[in-house]
Each structure stands twice: as C-alpha cells, then as structure tokens.
Amino acid sequence: MSDQNPLFPAFLKLENLCVLLVGGGNVGLEKLTAILRNSPETAVTVVSITMLDELRELAARHPRVQLVERAYTEADLDAHDIVFAATDDPGLHRTIVAAARPRRLLVNVADTPDLCDFYLSSVVVKGQLKVAVSTNGKSPTVGKRLRAVLEETLPEELDEVLAQMTVIRGRLAGDFANKVKSLNAVTAELAGGKAYESPATKRWRRVATGSLLAAGALLVSRLTRRPE
Numbered sequence: 001m002s003d004q005n006p007l008f009p010a011f012l013k014l015e016n017l018c019v020l021l022v023g024g025g026n027v028g029l030e031k032l033t034a035i036l037r038n039s040p041e042t043a044v045t046v047v048s049i050t051m052l053d054e055l056r057e058l059a060a061r062h063p064r065v066q067l068v069e070r071a072y073t074e075a076d077l078d079a080h081d082i083v084f085a086a087t088d089d090p091g092l093h094r095t096i097v098a099a100a101r102p103r104r105l106l107v108n109v110a111d112t113p114d115l116c117d118f119y120l121s122s123v124v125v126k127g128q129l130k131v132a133v134s135t136n137g138k139s140p141t142v143g144k145r146l147r148a149v150l151e152e153t154l155p156e157e158l159d160e161v162l163a164q165m166t167v168i169r170g171r172l173a174g175d176f177a178n179k180v181k182s183l184n185a186v187t188a189e190l191a192g193g194k195a196y197e198s199p200a201t202k203r204w205r206r207v208a209t210g211s212l213l214a215a216g217a218l219l220v221s222r223l224t225r226r227p228e
C-alpha cells in the first residue's frame with residue numbers, strides 16, 4: 001500500500017555502539033544532546049572543523065565523547081557503527097552517505113530524509129518508560145506537539161507501575177501463556193473500555209496507583225501461596 005508508513009521502530013542500545021558525529025555547530029549540538037540525554041555512556045567521536053563552546057562543555061561532562069577538530073576524512077568512518085551527519089555542507093553529506101553505504105554503516109543526515117537510513121524521533125520519558133514518536137518525516141512539528149501532549153497526559157506514576165509489574169512478572173509461576181494471561185488481567189484497566197475518556201490523566205493516575213497495584217498484589221499473593 002503506497003500510503004503505508006514502512007519505518008521499522010526499534011530502541012537501540014547505543015552505548016554498545018561507536019558513534020561518529022560529523023559537524024559540531026548548532027545542529028551537531030542538537031544531535032549530541034539527543035544522543036547523550038538518552039544514552040549518556042555512548043562512545044561518540046565528533047569530527048568538525050569548528051566546535052561550539054556549548055558542545056565542548058557537553059563533551060567535557062561525558063568522558064566517552066572525543067572531539068576531533070578538523071575536516072572530515074573517509075577514514076573517520078572506520079571503527080564506527082553508526083553515523084550522524086550535521087554540517088552545513090550538503091555535498092559533504094552526500095559524500096559521507098556514498099562512503100558509508102559499501103561499509104554498511106547506518107547514517108542519519110540531519111533534516112535530509114532522502115539521505116537517511118533512520119530518523120530521530122520526539123521522545124517522551126517517564127522514568128523507565130520511553131515513547132518515541134515519528135511522523136515518517138511528514139511533520140516533526142506535530143511530533144513535537146504530540147510529545148508535549150503525552151508528557152502531560154501520562155502520569156509520573158507510570159514508572160511505579162513498571163517497577164511493580166516487574167516484581168509481579170518475576171513472581172508469576174506457570175507456563176508462558178498463563179503468565180501472559182495474568183499480566184493482561186492485572187493491567188486490563190489501563191487500556192480498558194472508557195479509560196481514555198476525559199479527564200484521562202486523572203483516571204490513569206487513579207488506576208496506576210490504586211486499583212492496578214492492589215489487584216496486582218492480590219494476584220501475586222494468590223499465585224505465590226503454597227498449597228497447605
């Protein structure tokens with residue numbers, strides 16, 4: 001179907017990879033900020049003729065970021081897994097992509113969908129929960145607005161829910177199908193029926209801190225009780 005969105009969503013363990021960032025200006029700073037905000041221990045090599053002071057300060061707070069102050073050369077691609085191109089030179093971006101392809105490196109070229117192997121997304125964080133929004137490049141602005149909506153709507157307590165669910169999950173006995181059934185039963189109210197009716201936030205908060213956890217605790221105590 002031609003109007004389908006064919007992007008494959010995934011969450012990268014970026015800290016396991018070596019990142020090359022070419023360009024240390026405003027856009028380069030934005031990319032480095034996004035990388036380190038999400039994955040602070042990532043090894044990043046920043047290659048750029050000039051570097052913004054703010055980028056230097058950010059790098060100084062992250063020991064695995066290395067600054068290389070000179071023009072890009074093809075050899076910079078060596079020993080890297082993933083590349084972010086963020087200079088003010090579109091010709092250079094095409095050169096980087098052409099050299100990266102045969103090396104099978106994944107490349108993001110800021111604001112240039114045609115040259116990208118992957119896009120960055122708007123990111124909502126609530127503790128361990130992370131929601132990434134993509135509009136398939138149709139409108140990053142809408143992505144940004146949606147991020148704000150989700151940030152406000154999703155309760156901070158969701159992190160507590162995740163923590164409790166991890167405990168519940170670890171204590172459940174039985175086969176896989178039964179575990180899934182129990183986990184679905186405990187969380188049914190989060191997605192159930194009219195849960196999204198306004199005021200959505202209020203309901204989420206109530207369910208997340210109240211009945212969900214109470215039901216979870218009850219279920220666990222029932223399932224972990226040994227027969228006499």
Ligand SMILES: C[C@@]1(CC(=O)O)C2=NC(=C\c3[nH]c(c(CCC(=O)O)c3CC(=O)O)Cc3[nH]c(c(CC(=O)O)c3CCC(=O)O)/C=C3\N/C(=C\2)[C@@H](CCC(=O)O)[C@]3(C)CC(=O)O)/[C@H]1CCC(=O)O
Nearest residue numbers: 110111113119120121122134135136137139140141143144
């Ligand atoms: C999500 C976010 C992440 C990030 O960059 O970290 C991101 N762009 C953000 C903001 C933003 N970018 C732009 C504006 C100005 C208003 C506007 O144009 O809408 C605003 C809004 C603002 O700043 O207010 C300009 C822009 N961006 C692209 C183009 C080219 C084109 O569309 O052809 C142009 C025109 C350039 C020009 O005209 O010169 C392209 C891309 N931007 C993407 C990501 C990828 C698709 C994401 C998706 O699928 O939705 C993609 C395809 C490639 C990529 O760069 O990865 C971040 C939001 C962070 C947040 O949540 O706050």
Ligand SMILES: NC(=O)c1ccc[n+]([C@@H]2O[C@H](COP(=O)([O-])OP(=O)(O)OC[C@H]3O[C@@H](n4cnc5c(N)ncnc54)[C@H](O)[C@@H]3O)[C@@H](O)[C@H]2O)c1
Nearest residue numbers: 023024025026027028047048049050051071072087088089
């Ligand atoms: N700043 C923005 O918010 C914004 C918004 C939309 C579009 N853009 C576009 O994005 C591009 C980048 O913007 P910017 O504000 O980051 O520019 P910038 O001038 O601040 O940064 C460009 C960086 O690329 C480096 N660079 C240039 N040639 C290089 C090379 N051969 N090797 C290594 N490094 C090299 C420069 O040294 C500089 O640090 C521009 O084309 C701009 O028009 C910027």
